Amino acid sequence: MNNFHQPQHIMSDHKQFFPEQLKQAALFQGLPLRQLSDIWTIGQVLKVKRNQTIFVQGEQAKALYIILNGQVKVFKLSLEGKEQILHILGPGEPFGEVPAFAGQTFPAHAQALQDSELLYIPMDGLLTLCKKDPSLVFNMLALLAARLRQFVTLIENLTLKAVPQRLAAYLLHLHDKHDSLTIDLDIAKGTLASFIGATPEALSRALKRMNRQGLLKVNGRTIQLCDLTGLSSLAKGE
Amino acid sequence: MNNFHQPQHIMSDHKQFFPEQLKQAALFQGLPLRQLSDIWTIGQVLKVKRNQTIFVQGEQAKALYIILNGQVKVFKLSLEGKEQILHILGPGEPFGEVPAFAGQTFPAHAQALQDSELLYIPMDGLLTLCKKDPSLVFNMLALLAARLRQFVTLIENLTLKAVPQRLAAYLLHLHDKHDSLTIDLDIAKGTLASFIGATPEALSRALKRMNRQGLLKVNGRTIQLCDLTGLSSLAKGE
């Protein structure tokens, strides 16, 4: 776990001793470069392989993680083995921050969806930085607030009765985000199924039915939205 | 909205010019009494009647609320009219704090379940106090962290397949909280149904089945837990 190093390939400015992803992370917006450098110094780069477990539910949280590159899922596992994904996170996004700040255990599991590089930031060092610059605390407040909103949306979607509705809501969400009618899923379909609270079979059937109805076209991981109005009214329940 | 007053019946100490509930609110733990007094000064007491709407989704958030007495639900409403309760809050608990701090709109609706008295705290005043005492900000962080954990539990319960499982999980939660085998529901059964993501009919049937299985006994709003082991294994999925 002490494989500390400074990747060269991601430095755009010779004066910066930290990667671009760190600078763009929402958590660190508005922070002086000096502090970013400090964070980079107290952190350790962690390389994880696809499907590798990063932490498990119940484990004591001693640090927060920030994704430098790759993709990570945070999820709950029921005793029957069914998983419900809470977050899918990409470069620049932090995770494990809630229990870390509260000094508690992780409420869920985290696992890499792809080979990834993570910045592992021990809390003691981060708390010291918090005292130096209160804006870091406010950024953390904003982050938690954003997470709460995401959860509200997730809960809303999970309580929509039918799988096609949840799927339509999710696709429209992606459409808003990328502003494109052609959506390229950045996750496996089974992963998507777990995220919208369905089985892979149910997802497959939902896509097929929506295809038949002319709402969209599926080609592997690429989905063409054909009828936004129809999708929208479907998401809202007819 | 300017019905400011100082309720007499809740003052236990003549030197304090604010109610006991304010002192006990988790949000204000560790704050000097002077600041509590300030909060009480900038706030307004709001009386709401049962079923009265407090705020609606999409409304601009300018303040946060703290329940002095009574009961409030925070919920999402789908276009079909189905409601999903996010929180049920009692005396001393704040709500509306997330969008208020982020300067955004409310992501959900709030409505009084009982005649209630709320303390309405405009954000501008509260932010001023935050700058005076950073511990208020950390309390807010702790509050948001706790909310996130509640949501994780709610999501977990919603994705547990069967209604009886969700119900068992909720009842065991109440049992932990009150440490009693006799549980008196402080909410209507229909409200409970909306909270665990079910229809009143489904809840009724689930209770009946669990009654038949000897897990519990129902008498109006009073529920006797008869088989904790059985309930526990049910909640975990057999």
Add this chain to the structure above:
DNA sequence: CGTTCTGTTGAATACCTTCAATTCGCGTGG
């Protein structure tokens, strides 16, 4: 004492799940 809201029960329906079998995609190794 009656009106209204809440809770219960029944029957029909719709949807998802489960399990099993098959196909597809893709990387590995021959």
Add this chain to the structure above:
DNA sequence: CCACGCGAATTGAAGGTATTCAACAGAACG
């Protein structure tokens, strides 16, 4: 370069559970 093999995705059939709608009973409240 092709064949193999593994995991992911799809499809089918059977079964279970919640939903919906409607009617009724019960409790709360004025």
